[in-house]
Amino acid sequence: MFNKSILILCLVIFSILLITNINASSKFFYAEQWYVIFNEQIKRKPDNYKRNIFFLKNALKYPFGNPNYSLSKIETREEWNKYKLLFKMHVNLLLVKQHLYLGDLFDTRYAYFYKTPKKNAILENLNKATNLYKIAADYYTEALKYHKQLHKYKFTKIQSSGITNWEDEYYRIEMKELDYYNIIEKELIRIEKTKEFFKNKPNYY
Incomplete structure (x- = not known):
């Protein structure tokens, strides 16, 4: 169940990335989303430090999502x-x-x-x-x-x-x-x- 939730979260975020090309910040609402986007960015363009910083700062600024969809199993x-x-x-x-x-x-x-x-x-x-x-x-x-x-x-x-x-x-x-x-x-x-x-x-x- 936990792995399935993580997979769904990643697929949703990846789909949004394809549509927006990571330009429409209003599409992302939770800290974990920005963190996942950062990790995707690191794989594609690790040397784009300013963009990396932008994603990470938003990961700190935005609220956490529901614990059920966190990046770890929470009970x-x-x-x-x-x-x-x-x-x-x-x-x-x-x-x-x-x-x-x-x-x-x-x-x-x-x-x-x-x-x-x-x-x-x-x-x-x-x-x-x-x-x-x-x-x-x-x-x-x-x-x-x-x-x-x-x-x-x-x-x-x-x-x-x-x-x-x-x-x-x-x-x-x-x-x-x-x-x-x-x-x-x-x-x-x-x-x-x-x-x-x-x-x-x-x-x-």
Whole structure:
């Protein structure tokens, strides 16, 4: 019954995608729909980070559908509460990744002297990268809020292989194996050093 519900949900969303080409946002009403659309988008155009972010932000903004059509088998109130918290934590972590990927497009990781003629454009792009990395840190802060709320549901089990990685993320954060603050801080420090390099160099070889 559960697998059939998931299949129906995916088929409905896929049909809408074919009709609208993912342009009519009014066609989607629930958080899970936006999440499924995001996953379809990742398969087709994984590097379209702005579009990925658009879908994920809507997944956070829109309400959840009926528990009967969730992405996991839900039988109790505790399972439902845990499912919603896991979903929001997971989506925020995805937004962290997407902003890091987008920021990397503007980043300059190697400061070569022969790039100095383009230093003004490089510095402008480094500022964009910095802003995107800081936004990523904000989403990580949000993810940690939901992670903290999940502590009370630590022993509540949800029966679904579809969200196993959500719970894996919870435990990785819990065990300090996943720490985006540390990752982002290192990136920001490196960017500041790169900016100083270009600021102190003339715009010629």
